[in-house]
Amino acid sequence: KAGVTQTPRYLIKTRGQQVTLSCSPISGHRSVSWYQQTPGQGLQFLFEYFSETQRNKGNFPGRFSGRQFSNSRSEMNVSTLELGDSALYLCASSIDTYEQYFGPGTRLTVT
């Protein structure tokens, strides 16, 4: 069974721009969660989607948004990028949030 895939793997953007990251979960998994990982803050929960509905949200500003499609694929969008948004963005999928399986992440650098 194929694992979680994330695209792109690496991205360089300029302050003020916006970015969209994509995540394809493991086949059959309906829950997708997004995390931001930085050296200073560790892994921070962004939001979780299940069957196209956002079920839970972390403490991030409204510039961070997401959505999930009917095939369970998910996208995450960050608008008006700031230098502090530079991080590894991780997507995790699960059948019912019991066990999460992570993708390789997207390394975003904001200059």
Added chain:
Amino acid sequence: TQLLEQSPQFLSIQEGENLTVYCNSSSVFSSLQWYRQEPGEGPVLLVTVVTGGEVKKLKRLTFQFGDARKDSSLHITAAQPGDTGLYLCAGQSSGTYKYIFGTGTRLKVLA
């Protein structure tokens, strides 16, 4: 705010030594997971524990969930260089759909 404190933060040991990593919280978790993450990659799930007092073994790794389901430990016997990585614990609270990640333990095993 729920917190998961891991200790130690950093550990550098010689091949063949034993070690224990701790994950502590004041909150009760319905399940707790351990992950290992290598640089530039997503965390890889090692184990999930759900019952207070539960002990699980994965080759040279032994995981224990505290009786009160507030803490956990990971013990590695005869560490090998391949065990090098960032170890993360993650707890899921009852009735929620998000995980709280620990602060991480960075392990380096020297040959």
